[in-house]
Amino acid sequence: MRIPPKYIIAALLLAFGALAPFIINAYQLSLLGRFLALSILAMGIMLTWGEAGILSLGQGVFFGLGGYALAMHLKLEGLNLANGDMPDFMVWSGVSTLPAFWYPFASPVFALACVVIVPGAFAAAFSWLVFRRRVGGVYFALITQALALAFSTLLISQQALTGGFNGLTNFSTLFGYDITTQRAAQVIYWITFLFVVLVYVFLRWLLTSRYGVMLRATRDGENRVRFLGHNPVPYKVVAFGLAGALAGIGGALFTLHAGVVSPALVGVVPSIEMVVWVAVGGRNILWGAIAGTLLVNFAKDQISSAFPSLWLYGLGALFILAVSFLPAGIAGMFHPSSREESVMRRILSRRKLRTAE
Amino acid sequence: MHESAFLLGQIFNGFSVASLFILAALGLALSFGLMRVINMAHGEMLMLGGYLAYLTLQVIPGPLGIIVAMPVAFVGAGIIGAILEFAVIHRLSARPLDTLLATWGVSLILQQAARNLFGAIGVEVTAPAWLNHTITISSGPLAGLDLPDTRIFILIIAGVVLGLIAALLNKTRLGLYVRAVNQDRPTAAAMGVNARLIDLSVFALGTGVAGLAGVILALLGPVTPTVGQSYIVPAFLVVILGGLGSLVGTTIASLIVGLFTALIEIFVDVSVAQVLLLVFVIVFIQFRPQGVITVHTRALEG
Numbered sequence: 001m002r003i004p005p006k007y008i009i010a011a012l013l014l015a016f017g018a019l020a021p022f023i024i025n026a027y028q029l030s031l032l033g034r035f036l037a038l039s040i041l042a043m044g045i046m047l048t049w050g051e052a053g054i055l056s057l058g059q060g061v062f063f064g065l066g067g068y069a070l071a072m073h074l075k076l077e078g079l080n081l082a083n084g085d086m087p088d089f090m091v092w093s094g095v096s097t098l099p100a101f102w103y104p105f106a107s108p109v110f111a112l113a114c115v116v117i118v119p120g121a122f123a124a125a126f127s128w129l130v131f132r133r134r135v136g137g138v139y140f141a142l143i144t145q146a147l148a149l150a151f152s153t154l155l156i157s158q159q160a161l162t163g164g165f166n167g168l169t170n171f172s173t174l175f176g177y178d179i180t181t182q183r184a185a186q187v188i189y190w191i192t193f194l195f196v197v198l199v200y201v202f203l204r205w206l207l208t209s210r211y212g213v214m215l216r217a218t219r220d221g222e223n224r225v226r227f228l229g230h231n232p233v234p235y236k237v238v239a240f241g242l243a244g245a246l247a248g249i250g251g252a253l254f255t256l257h258a259g260v261v262s263p264a265l266v267g268v269v270p271s272i273e274m275v276v277w278v279a280v281g282g283r284n285i286l287w288g289a290i291a292g293t294l295l296v297n298f299a300k301d302q303i304s305s306a307f308p309s310l311w312l313y314g315l316g317a318l319f320i321l322a323v324s325f326l327p328a329g330i331a332g333m334f335h336p337s338s339r340e341e342s343v344m345r346r347i348l349s350r351r352k353l354r355t356a357e
Numbered sequence: 358m359h360e361s362a363f364l365l366g367q368i369f370n371g372f373s374v375a376s377l378f379i380l381a382a383l384g385l386a387l388s389f390g391l392m393r394v395i396n397m398a399h400g401e402m403l404m405l406g407g408y409l410a411y412l413t414l415q416v417i418p419g420p421l422g423i424i425v426a427m428p429v430a431f432v433g434a435g436i437i438g439a440i441l442e443f444a445v446i447h448r449l450s451a452r453p454l455d456t457l458l459a460t461w462g463v464s465l466i467l468q469q470a471a472r473n474l475f476g477a478i479g480v481e482v483t484a485p486a487w488l489n490h491t492i493t494i495s496s497g498p499l500a501g502l503d504l505p506d507t508r509i510f511i512l513i514i515a516g517v518v519l520g521l522i523a524a525l526l527n528k529t530r531l532g533l534y535v536r537a538v539n540q541d542r543p544t545a546a547a548m549g550v551n552a553r554l555i556d557l558s559v560f561a562l563g564t565g566v567a568g569l570a571g572v573i574l575a576l577l578g579p580v581t582p583t584v585g586q587s588y589i590v591p592a593f594l595v596v597i598l599g600g601l602g603s604l605v606g607t608t609i610a611s612l613i614v615g616l617f618t619a620l621i622e623i624f625v626d627v628s629v630a631q632v633l634l635l636v637f638v639i640v641f642i643q644f645r646p647q648g649v650i651t652v653h654t655r656a657l658e659g
Contacts, residue, residue, distance in 0.1 A: 025400055134646060141454065142395065142594070145593065150632045150634075154629040264503075276458070309473060312468070315527070324449060
């Protein structure tokens with residue numbers, strides 16, 4: 001019996017991912033861990049943008065909500081709240097008592113639940129308000145961009161509550177374990193890797209289910225879906241809510257790896273950069289989202305440290321080239337059915353051109 | 358200062374901010390009506406206009422520099438816009454979301470180019486002496502109301518540009534073609550209208566107007582590589598509120614956004630005002646999802 005090569009490649013990648021802490025050095029491991037955390041968010045973008053046709057330029061908001069939820073707990077852990085202890089940055093900005101909404105975050109379980117629920121519920125509610133009035137497409141993208149701008153300026157301006165421009169940093173323990181050691185970094189890496197695999201499997205299953213079929217149908221012809229008697233809004237809202245929750249998980253894991261969460265990671269530019277990872281990797285293929293995230297981020301790490309201004313030119317060019325010449329991304333070049341899909345896409349885009357005209 | 362004078366001052370500020378939004382959003386709205394695409398590099402046309410004003414004033418200092426700078430910025434930004442339309446946007450027609458991303462790439466490149474050419478800190482354009490006065494009302498119920506000349510100048514420019522564009526759209530043959538393509542592209546094309554050329558010229562016109570707005574922006578503050586970014590997000594919201602490619606809709610929406618921001622900033626700080634503006638937009642589309650001005654059409658999609 002011959003094993004198809006893709007299974008061999010998958011097994012090799014899994015083995016490498018699981019054993020990475022023993023193979024690569026600590027610095028590379030920390031980068032890989034961060035970028036894998038980001039790829040959880042990227043899979044969410046693949047779900048909304050690639051499969052549901054909803055372009056969000058505000059995923060950084062949900063990433064930030066997840067990251068801040070965990071970071072708020074990390075700032076409180078080890079403090080004696082009854083004694084009136086407060087996080088260091090609040091003392092510096094002259095706050096006298098801990099704000100009420102910070103209190104529940106002293107509980108790790110509450111904070112971890114918030115990492116998933118707050119961004120997921122917020123994304124679902126936000127998108128429902130927009131989609132229920134049949135506003136979508138370009139309008140939705142622009143509204144999410146405004147959301148990213150509002151969120152990041154709000155974080156910066158509320159210095160006393162959010163740590164302002166510097167964000168939240170200087171974490172020490174989680175569940176009583178020191179998270180700054182070499183050993184902890186490995187454990188956090190494994191947790192991240194496990195999440196990537198679980199999310200991948202879950203989304204694989206979801207996209208082949210009836211839900212996935214309806215989602216693609218909504219993307220390709222929302223009005224036809226309506227004519228067939230389905231309401232497309234819940235499908236889109238669920239997809240966007242899921243993507244929000246995934247972004248939150250990614251944000252929390254990234255915060256653990258990086259040891260900091262700040263407005264610089266959640267604003268307009270980072271949010272739109274997240275889309276380019278998926279555009280480069282392949283918006284319709286799940287592993288493409290992971291591959292694109294790793295590729296673009298490692299490239300950024302290499303280029304931006306040596307030639308900072310070159311990176312922005314490169315990023316700009318990447319946007320233009322990826323969407324103009326490589327709409328299916330890198331993964332699309334390997335995908336066996338990409339020819340059929342490209343024909344399909346051409347037909348669909350032609351139909352859209354006619355209706356747009 | 359009287360309460361009423363303060364309120365009136367804020368309203369006046371709102372109008373002058375709104376007129377900047379009109380100039381910035383006009384091109385976006387017109388092109389969106391024609392081609393259903395949004396140019397994310399539109400904010401960089403403002404920036405370009407600002408830098409062109411700076412360069413013009415280097416060559417022609419003195420009171421008339423700013424008068425010369427306006428046509429220079431208009432033509433310069435228009436040419437860049439035409440190149441952008443021809444090279445990027447036209448290639449991606451009928452893929453609005455991809456156009457969004459590609460033009461964002463263009464915007465990043467233009468910002469970085471400006472950073473390399475002029476530095477990250479920004480350049481100052483000083484208003485000429487004839488724009489340096491402030492009309493202060495010293496007596497009566499409105500005592501203490503300040504009306505800076507530059508702000509009045511902005512209102513006048515926006516009014517003139519709006520009038521010219523309205524005349525162009527409603528009185529000329531080109532305007533007739535634009536409206537025809539806007540309504541029904543295939544039929545217009547079948548009647549011999551060169552729809553492609555209409556797209557290109559409207560796009561170039563829109564970016565030119567944005568360049569003009571950039572000159573005004575330069576009078577208000579330093580021109581930095583990211584100066585366009587702070588005005589372009591409200592301009593996008595104006596397009597959403599305004600409705601498809603409608604001049605009247607864009608004007609009303611600009612006034613709504615400008616006045617809303619100016620009045621809300623009396624009570625809350627700028628960052629909270631931004632959040633409330635977004636909340637306002639989302640509430641607004643619950644009632645009028647197609648914007649202030651709805652174009653009645655039998656087409657379902659688009």
